Amino acid sequence: MTLRVAVDSFISRAAVCSLVSALAFGQSQAIPESTPNAKLERLRVQVQRQGFEKTEQELQRSLQKHGAVSSVIESLALLYVDWKKPDRVVLLANQISPQEEDVALGAARVLTGGGYLEHANQFLQSFLPRSNVFSWKLTDLRATVLIELGRHDEVIKILTAVPEGSEKEPARYYRLALANQGLGRWNEALSHIRKALQIQPDPVYIYTEGLLLLTMDKLPEAQRVFAEGRKRFPNSPQLCLGHARLYSKVGDFYRVESSLRKAIELDPNYGEAYAHLGRLFYLVGDWESFRPTIQRAIELQPHNFLACYYYGQLILLDGGEQAQERALELFKKSVQFEKTFAAGYIASGQILANQGNGKEALEFYQQAAQKDPRNNRVYYLMAQAYRSLGQLDEAKRSLERAGLSKR
């Protein structure tokens, strides 16, 4: 019961997170996977053979010779990201011709794929003003990145400046819905997503509307939205996922399972559905099903915060050497992929606290409290971290914030 409550608080976050992911990265996983592609592999071989600097020099020479062609820019961006030098990718923005929108897009996506969202934003910020023509793709990517960074006000600012009436109007409303949701402005978010739906009925928008209603605890309305959506788009796995989330909220786990299985039947590679199914098996302690399900989720979608989180839990459950370190790595990834995911920060903090690293644990708990200020249990955990650091007064203050100093 306790754990379910704990994780249920994740799911409201997860509703937000999922929206962000869907918006930010699009349905087709717009951000390239960090798994090395062929080009990256070749680059690595080259670096191994002749060193980083020489490889970079060769690519820079090629850049001078051929100009900022897509393949060279992409190679350089991949090289820099792989070698953790995202600043150098940002500098490339000035070398790309303002007309080469796709080249810029490719480089920016390499940055986001490497998790360098701030650098991606800087890159786009440098490039966009140089372009004389409005680029929806780049603006959209920047909005996506800013949503990921939690800078929702800026999203609203740049999207409000987008000329109205373009064919991109539904997507713009969709992003605006997400940004407003990020700010907790549920009604505005709902209004925007409904505008998007008026122009273009789309399962993703229906899913978003349903999740917003779930977040607002309007369960009958959410049920209607998902049910009608599924009638209209019976082959939408995302709407099945939406239904699963609804049933999860009311504790009807049988229907959660059947909805998720339907989603997977419709799209056998639907990593997010696997992640939610894994979560379900975790909550009910069905370890036999949990293991293969969450393993499949992480295979299909290694950047899914929920998959990372529950794969980390699997590792912890299995125990053994280095289990905590490996799980910590995954929990850190979960918050890297979903910055508002308080549970990921908490889980990271718990491992660190358990390892006797109260100071670092505290930093994670503080992040969690920032993302989810109403989550009282974070303050309890913070109190324990303060205690371990000998800061008794701070510990007492944290308990007060948790509403636990008096019963």
Place this chain on the structure above:
Amino acid sequence: MKKFLSRAVPLLLMGCCFQAGKHQWTASATALRFNGHLLAANEQLANGRITFQEVASERGLNFKLEHSATPSKFLIETMGGGSAFLDYNRDGILDVYLVNGAAILGSDKKFAKSEPRYWNRLYQGAASGHFIDVTQKAGVQGQGYGMGVAVGDYNNDGYPDLLVTNYGFNELFRNRGDGTFVEVGVQAGVRGDGWCASAAFLDFDRDGDLDLYVTRYVDWSFEKNPYCGRAELREYCAPTAYKGVPDRLFRNNGDGTFTDVSSAMGIDLENGKGLGIAVEDYDGDGWPDIYVANDGVPCFLFHNLQGKRFEEVGLLSGAALNQHGMPFAGMGVDMADVNHDGRPDIFVTALSLEGFVFFENRGEGLFVDVSTQKGILKASYRLTGWGTKLVDFDNDGQRDILVVNGHFNDNVEHMVRMLGTVSYAQPLLLLRNLGNSFQDVSLQAGETFQKKWISRGAAFGDFNNDGRIDALVAHLGGQVLLLENRAVNSGCNWIGLSLKGTLSNRDALGAQIKVTDSSGRTQYGRVSTAGSYLSANDKRLIVGLGPNKVDRVTITWPNGRTQELARGLSLNIFHEVIEPATGSP
């Protein structure tokens, strides 16, 4: 002792003398032969397995816990009852006490216990290994809808007395020493009120007599019994449906009476939903502290401020909520030093889909829930645990964990939020301590562990004096189980210690033992009958030594005096140690 000699069938008695520093005292060391066989842990059988054999019926224990379930789902029906191991007649062989429910009669819902099937039962252990029902003769049938039992010699006459908790009141059965008891709850001032659950005798002020702590559950009554669950599926309500109530602490006045000091000692400042209780000195200051497992609200850790007052430090210490910072359904509890660092850790059972909780004592008054890392969460997650104990079942020197389980809702299988992973009847859980973590060895622990039960209270003790701790498990609506420990670990030695206070309380409750074996490993133990759920345990201590011998044994008596026993204590027997009249303070 005279009686003991006369009753022990084939019995070997050795007197010996221990010397420590300038002080000399006498003690007796007793090796028991049971049923004609010297039963020791080091049998030459396959090594390293903990197994139990269920022997209740064949040994004469035919007790059935009558909980009087009704369609009205009165919460009380699903919460009892306790069990106890004690040696009420001091013959060196453990006896058994089992607490029963009562009939619920009439429109005014009166509890009735007159029918024998609702009686609490006392079974006298015999040297043959059988038990004889002596309830009627002893006069311990009880009056109410019984919950739990505590055992302690509150009047220091050498005979253990019984405190039975009921819904609405407590009964104190004073042991007359002649095989009979007299109920003196009112006269003694411990009658109490409300829903009394687990209880523990302890000497919190270290004045040499036993005080009494009684946990109380929730403010439930027949009138306050809301409908919970779906229209077609009524459930027992979760504790959130009821208000919590404060526990009670009674100070022993030394004249056969007690004073309720709950307010004066700071106990009733906190409203809990108390079920389990354990007593230990978590901070090593020499004063017994109290841990209360609360159901669905933060658990209590009452720090004893030198017998003058208690301070509730559960939240600050990290022992109130689980690793997620959430309250959990604390029910059974035990405290003991699991990792040999001299600091008692805390183990608490919980509800299905919460996972049991293991608070590792990190010192400086700080606990960390490491149940996931220890393998406990995974093993326990689907279970609803009640009686439990941290016990070294195979005498390898590591405390294992036994938990008896069963959901509180008899229709849990129909609940959609469980996805079929949780059942009403549940298997027993045996976790073997591997050093850094625990391994679920339930399926290898014998036939009883292959079945499912609706378990509640569990008492732990060595009923056949073979040096292996056995378990007595009460089952809701079912027959009691007596799990005879048949752990096989050839070459594992043990020593048993039975302490008798002279300056301290007669039961020596609160005394700490420190045993260093020939490998240099030091183990710690505390004399207590508390722990588990609604139950009372054998107060003797058994220390498993693995293949080692005893190097040193140090006893810190409840009054703070220490005593070092002579080196080279005989192995695989019980030693009776009497507190010296003098000793180092």
